[in-house]
Ligand SMILES: Nc1ncnc2c1ncn2[C@@H]1O[C@H](COP(=O)(O)OP(=O)(O)OP(=O)(O)O)[C@@H](O)[C@H]1O
């Protein structure tokens with residue numbers, strides 16, 4: 001099979017990691033070779049030492065894109081889940097990777113603040129963390145994402161089914 005990358009983008013707590021892990025399980029159960037590059041883990045290893053300035057965020061995404069392009073070239077499926085807030089770097093990743101499915105994990109910031117999975121919105125709102133995406137740093141919405149999931153209106157099942165249906169419909173899962 002030909003490899004490809006599923007690139008999740010969205011605000012903190014929007015649902016990227018949750019969906020990535022579920023899609024990974026569904027694909028692996030069906031015999032597909034799949035690797036998840038999760039922003040949290042990447043920042044501990046591949047991007048250790050990088051911060052949250054625009055330059056460092058761009059560098060982090062370039063590194064993820066590079067690894068995803070290698071996985072894709074090897075005929076496997078790369079799933080990335082990093083906030084990836086800047087549109088131009090996501091477009092760079094699309095160009096580098098080629099077979100690239102951008103999934104916009106859309107959720108109003110108010111709902112993300114309620115979820116606050118890691119307690120970081122609380123810290124950002126109190127000023128303890130600077131440059132926090134959605135609060136004190138921009139998030140540039142995709143203008144033409146391949147798939148949009150609205151996680152405040154959809155169950156996790158519905159959102160993941162939407163993604164898998166797209167991959168099937170457009171031939172990504174063909175042998
Ligand atoms: N349709 C949905 N899809 C995904 N997550 C959902 C959905 N509906 C509700 N949720 C909930 O939203 C939360 C999303 O948390 P998750 O850690 O996946 O966010 P994230 O985008 O990876 O955040 P971060 O950028 O901080 O890593 C989970 O608690 C999940 O159960």
Ligand SMILES: [Mg+2]
Pocket residue numbers: 016017018038040081
């Ligand atoms: Mg996550």
